[in-house]
Amino acid sequence: MLPITYYVGLSAMLFTIGAVGVLIRRNPIIMFMSIELMLNSANLAFISFSRYLNRMDGHIFVFIIMTVAAAEVAVGLGIIVAIFKSRGDVNVDDLSEMKG
């Protein structure tokens, strides 16, 4: 069996990629996808620890994370569509008018 550091390392790399994606992109859809990438890297860590500890609790966490991701995507994409309808454009930098 491989040392668990391999899997955790891969998970960390994917998480970093997702974080960078959120920071460098301005397209809300791609930012959303980067968030999904981060969630999935956490899932990978959960599953690998679950395998190495021989306990299935990690699987439950992944299950719940998937549900949360689905809910988040439904609402998030709804917001993006609503913004697009009212402004005809979506750029994250322009969406600061709610700061008052």
Added chain:
Amino acid sequence: MSFELFAFVILGLVAVVSGIAVITAKNPIHAVMYLVTNFFALAMFYLVLAAQFIAFLQILVYAGAIMVLFLFVVMILNLTGAIESVRDKLPAQKWIAVALAVVLMLEFAAIAGSGSIATPRAGALAESFGTSKPIGLLLYSQYLLPFEVTSVLLLIAMVGSIVLARRRED
């Protein structure tokens, strides 16, 4: 080179490269496809890690439902044009982000190098590990409350998206 290492290297390469492709793709539709590739690589990882049920769920939920939703929205809004690059108010943010990413990775390397993440030694896995029955048993006994809370969350999300999508009466 053992089979597990071989699988890890190949799948890890696919996952990392497609992940980088997601955040660098010009066209959101291409980004969606790279992300689907990434999810497939992760599903394969779950299979290697004896999480059969979660691997199928990964394909069913992420690739089959969530990403199709993404694709749908990208196509409805036709967000494929280069809407960013033109007016980026914070051009410096990119470089700071990359620098911070390097710091994060160095930090992880330091932790991994210090040996504080020990590989646990567990006994042989039961044959039913990762199948639907133990997951269901756990979900409906020990984790009943989180499960119910999640279902309420889904309900709220459903109501929320309907409210957002509804046309105003006026």
Added chain:
Amino acid sequence: MVPVLIWLERKVIADIQIRLGPNRVGPFGLLQPIADALKLIMKEEVTPALVDKWVYRLAPMMMMVPALLSIAAIPIGGTVTIGPRSFALQIMGAYRGPGGFYVPELDAGILLVLALSSLGVYGIVLAGWSSANKYSLLGGMRSSAQMLSYELPLGVALVGPLMLAGTLRLTGVVESQAHPYIWFIIPQFLAFVIHLMSGIAETNRAPFDLPEAEQELVGGYHTEYSSFRFAMFFMAEYLNMVTVSAISVTFFLGGYRLFWNDIAWLGPIWFGMKLLAVLYFFMWIRGTWPRVRFDQLMKLGWKASLPIALANVVVTAAILAFTPGNPTLVLSIASVILSTAAFFGLSYAVSYTLRHKAFAREQELRRRRLEGTVEP
């Protein structure tokens, strides 16, 4: 499999429309599909100028591969033994070799099948988008909305039989229909109807073939495709049809079993016969049913199929939980009574409405004749 199916469909449709169908190439036109396939492969491949080339080339494959893969998990026969080896007649099935070598069957086979068949939508959407053609895009959009909405009732309808079977293994589902010997179509008739309907919608077939309505959209998402790539779309559609039928055979029609105690090697024959019956039903519907409108389609999916499928799950669960003895039997009796009542009630309602309408039309005509606005 697919060429034979195309031949069969053309013959069946021709029969329904009182035509002869293909009859020139080979006896009974049997070689017609081979001629068609050859023609398609030999044709020039046209790639339009403005397409996103990469996605354009990938799309047919993204539709074809899941279609081929998802059949792999469906069992077509029981466990057979040759010498020291025994294996299930199923591509992703159990295998027990010499020396204790053992590969178990997939634990949640149905999840894999559903997951893979839900991937087919990528091919359609991406084909529609990458073609740089408004009609293709419209076809792709329609199709993705349709497949997203009908995936839910398709899956939820299967929950009832799964609860009765008590397992997610597909062979387990088939075996549980043998003891006691009741096919799940009887206790879960409602689920069967919803599953078939969503299956037809999911495979984009008439009367739900809006994504490729020739009269409205020129051709649909594959308008711009030619030659072998078009053939791939065509084949994937027929394969999806086979998958949906195979799932319904496995879940509702007793799978590969026909008798209580069967010779395992005969399984594929029974399976094939049941599969052909379901496929014939699909063709029959295509030959006799006019296409629905898009709003009707969405209404049917979200306001009818899904609530009914969910109610079916609730009722089945309640009966399973509170019935002492044999819940399958109780469900079967209830289902038979209910479906008979529903059948007679519906036919009465339809005939009453029709007579009522005819009467009203007659009255209107008489009135207008009296007024002199219509020539007698």
